Amino acid sequence: MGEPLLSRLIADGPPSLWEWIARNWDTGRVGSIKDLLGDHLVMSLVPIVAGLVLALPLGLASARWRWLYQPTAGVFNVVYALPSLPVFMLLISVTGLSKTTVIIPLTFYAIAVLLPAVVDGLGSVPDHVRQSAVAMGFTPLRRLVQVELPIAVPVVLAGLRVVAVSSISLVSVGALIGQGGLGMLFTRAYQNPFLPPVIVGIVLIVALALVADGLLVLAQRLLTPWVRARRAS
Amino acid sequence: MITFDAVTKRYADGTVAVDNLSLEAPTGEITVFVGPSGCGKTTSLRMINRMIDATEGRILLDGDPVQDIDPPKLRRGIGYVIQQAGLFPHKKIVDNVATVPLLLGWDRGKARSRAMELLERVGLDPAMGERYPFQLSGGQQQRVGVARALAADPPVLLMDEPFSAVDPIVRTSLQDELLRLQAELNKTIVFVTHDIDEAIKLGDRVAVLRVGGRLAQLADPKTLLSEPADDFVREFLGHDRGIRRLQFVGTEGLRLRTDLTVPAGFSGGSPEPWVLAVSDDGRPVGWLRGDGGGEPEPYGTFRPGRDSMRSALDAALLSPSGCAVAVGEDGKVAGVATREALDEALAEAADG
Ligand SMILES: Nc1ncnc2c1ncn2[C@@H]1O[C@H](COP(=O)(O)OP(=O)(O)O)[C@@H](O)[C@H]1O
Numbered sequence: 001m002g003e004p005l006l007s008r009l010i011a012d013g014p015p016s017l018w019e020w021i022a023r024n025w026d027t028g029r030v031g032s033i034k035d036l037l038g039d040h041l042v043m044s045l046v047p048i049v050a051g052l053v054l055a056l057p058l059g060l061a062s063a064r065w066r067w068l069y070q071p072t073a074g075v076f077n078v079v080y081a082l083p084s085l086p087v088f089m090l091l092i093s094v095t096g097l098s099k100t101t102v103i104i105p106l107t108f109y110a111i112a113v114l115l116p117a118v119v120d121g122l123g124s125v126p127d128h129v130r131q132s133a134v135a136m137g138f139t140p141l142r143r144l145v146q147v148e149l150p151i152a153v154p155v156v157l158a159g160l161r162v163v164a165v166s167s168i169s170l171v172s173v174g175a176l177i178g179q180g181g182l183g184m185l186f187t188r189a190y191q192n193p194f195l196p197p198v199i200v201g202i203v204l205i206v207a208l209a210l211v212a213d214g215l216l217v218l219a220q221r222l223l224t225p226w227v228r229a230r231r232a233s
Numbered sequence: 234m235i236t237f238d239a240v241t242k243r244y245a246d247g248t249v250a251v252d253n254l255s256l257e258a259p260t261g262e263i264t265v266f267v268g269p270s271g272c273g274k275t276t277s278l279r280m281i282n283r284m285i286d287a288t289e290g291r292i293l294l295d296g297d298p299v300q301d302i303d304p305p306k307l308r309r310g311i312g313y314v315i316q317q318a319g320l321f322p323h324k325k326i327v328d329n330v331a332t333v334p335l336l337l338g339w340d341r342g343k344a345r346s347r348a349m350e351l352l353e354r355v356g357l358d359p360a361m362g363e364r365y366p367f368q369l370s371g372g373q374q375q376r377v378g379v380a381r382a383l384a385a386d387p388p389v390l391l392m393d394e395p396f397s398a399v400d401p402i403v404r405t406s407l408q409d410e411l412l413r414l415q416a417e418l419n420k421t422i423v424f425v426t427h428d429i430d431e432a433i434k435l436g437d438r439v440a441v442l443r444v445g446g447r448l449a450q451l452a453d454p455k456t457l458l459s460e461p462a463d464d465f466v467r468e469f470l471g472h473d474r475g476i477r478r479l480q481f482v483g484t485e486g487l488r489l490r491t492d493l494t495v496p497a498g499f500s501g502g503s504p505e506p507w508v509l510a511v512s513d514d515g516r517p518v519g520w521l522r523g524d525g526g527g528e529p530e531p532y533g534t535f536r537p538g539r540d541s542m543r544s545a546l547d548a549a550l551l552s553p554s555g556c557a558v559a560v561g562e563d564g565k566v567a568g569v570a571t572r573e574a575l576d577e578a579l580a581e582a583a584d585g
Pocket residue numbers: 244245246248249250269270271272273274275276277
C-alpha cells in the first residue's frame with residue numbers, strides 16, 4: 001500500500017497541493033492516485049451494470065407475478081438497511097479483502113433501488129396503451145420489447161441516476177477493509193492529518209459522479225426524445 | 234360477416250357479462266352495440282378478437298370459429314379503436330399508424346408511406362406524422378387511432394366508444410368522417426357506444442343490450458325508433474323518439490309552393506301573411522309581411538330529397554312564417570314548404 005510513500009512525503013515537510021498531486025498521480029506503484037481512481041471506477045461501475053442486468057429480469061418477473069414483488073423487494077431492502085461493516089465482515093470470510101467484497105453489497109444496493117424502478121416503469125405503461133398493443137396483434141415478447149420497456153425507460157433511468165451517484169460515493173466505505181478506491185485517500189488523512197489527499201479524493205469522487213450523471217442524462221435524451229418533447233411543450 | 238352463436242361470458246368472479254348472445258354483423262355494414270354502462274358491450278367486442286375468450290358458444294368470422302385462429306394472427310386482421318386512442322406515446326404518429334403493417338412484415342418504407350396516405354385519408358395533415366401523440370388534440374389522436382386501425386386494410390373494424398371522450402362538435406365531425414370513410418371502404422364494423430343518438434346516426438343495424446348481457450332488440454335505426462320491442466328499449470331511446478324518427482323520413486314527397494316568393498324590393502300588396510324575399514340571383518333574403526311592413530325576418534332552409542323531415546321541420550321552426558325554405562344544391566330557392574304541406578307529410582309519416 002501507499003503508506004510508506006505518504007509518511008515519507010510528510011517527513012519531507014508539507015508540500016503544496018499541486019506538488020502533492022504531481023508526485024502521487026502516477027508512481028507506478030499500488031496506491032497512486034491514478035491507481036485508486038481505476039479501482040474506484042471498477043468498484044462503482046460493476047455494481048451499476050450488474051445491478052441493472054439483475055434488476056431487469058427480477059423487475060419483469062415481479063411485474064408479471066405481483067406476489068413475487070414484495071418478498072423480492074424486501075430481501076434487497078433488508079440488505080440495504082444492514083450497516084456496511086458487518087456486511088463486509090460476513091463477506092470477508094468468503095471473498096477476502098478483495099474488490100468483490102465491496103462490489104457485492106453495492107450490487108445489492110443497486111438492485112434495491114432499480115427493482116422498484118423497473119416495476120414502477122412497467123406500471124407507468126397506461127392500460128389503454130397495453131390493451132391496444134394486444135389488440136393490434138403484438139406477441140407478448142414483442143409487446144414487452146417494443147412497447148412496455150421503451151415506455152418504462154424514463155423511470156428506470158431516473159433510478160439508474162440515483163444508483164450511479166450513490167455507488168460512486170459509497171465505494172469509499174470500502175476503505176474500512178482497505179478497498180475504498182479514492183476513499184483510501186481519506187483514511188490516510190485520518191491517520192496523518194494532511195489536507196491534499198482529502199481534497200483530491202473529494203474532488204475526484206464528485207467529478208466522477210457528475211460525469212456519470214451527465215452521461216445518463218445524455219442517454220436519456222437520446223433514448224427518449226418523446227419525454228423531452230413533452231417537457232418542452 | 235361476424236356471427237355470435239349463443240355466446241356467453243362468465244367472468245372468474247361469477248359475473249355474467251354476456252348472456253346467450255346470438256346475432257350477426259353483416260359484411261360491409263356498421264353494427265352498433267348500444268346499452269347502459271356494464272351491459273357487456275366491451276366484453277362482446279373483445280370476444281371477437283379474442284382479447285377475451287367466450288365461456289360458451291362460438292363466434293364465427295366469415296364462418297370460421299375465431300377460437301381456431303392464433304390470437305396475434307387474428308388480431309392483425311382486425312382493426313381496433315378505443316376511447317383513449319391507445320396511441321404509443323414513445324412513437325411518432327407515422328410509426329404509430331405503421332404499427333400493424335410492420336407487425337405483418339412490410340418493409341419500413343412501404344409501411345411509412347402507407348401511414349402517410351392514411352393520415353391524409355382521415356383528414357390529418359401528413360406533416361403531423363413527425364409529431365408525438367401528446368402533441369395532438371384529443372380529436373386528432375382519435376383520427377390517428379382510426380388511421381392506425383385501417384393501416385393494414387383489415388376487412389373488420391372494432392370500435393369501443395371511440396368518440397366518447399371528445400367534445401360534441403369534434404364528435405359530430407368524427408362521426409361524419411367515419412360515415413364518409415365507410416362509404417368508400419365498406420368495412421364490416423362493430424361499433425360500441427352508450428349513446429343512443431350516436432347508435433342511430435351510425436348504425437346500419439343497432440343491437441340494444443340490457444344489463445346482464447342480454448340482447449333486448451336488434452333492428453335498423455328506423456324500426457328501432459318506430460317499434461321498440463319493450464319498455465326497456467323504449468325508455469333507453471328517450472322521450473323525443475318521435476322527433477328523432479323524422480330523421481329517417483325523406484322530404485322527396487314534400488309539396489312545395491313556388492308562388493310565395495317575391496323580389497327583394499317588394500313593398501306590399503300580397504294577400505298572404507308572409508312572403509319570401511329572394512335576391513336577383515335566386516337566394517333567400519328573408520320573410521316579409523304580406524303588407525310590406527318591417528324588415529326581412531329570419532328563415533331556415535333544407536335540401537329536398539337530401540335532408541330529412543327533421544331538418545325541414547327544424548327549418549320551419551326557425552322562421553316566423555312557420556314555413557321551410559327549400560333550396561337546391563346551388564343555394565337557390567326551389568320553393569316553400571308551408572305548414573300545411575309539412576302537416577300532410579307528418580301525417581303520412583305517422584301512418585307509415
Ligand atoms: N375482468 C373482469 N372480471 C370480472 N367482471 C368483469 C370484468 N370485466 C368486466 N366485468 C363485468 O362485466 C360486466 C360487463 O362489462 P363490460 O363488458 O365492460 O360492459 P360495458 O362495456 O357495456 O360497460 C360489468 O358488470 C363488469 O363489471
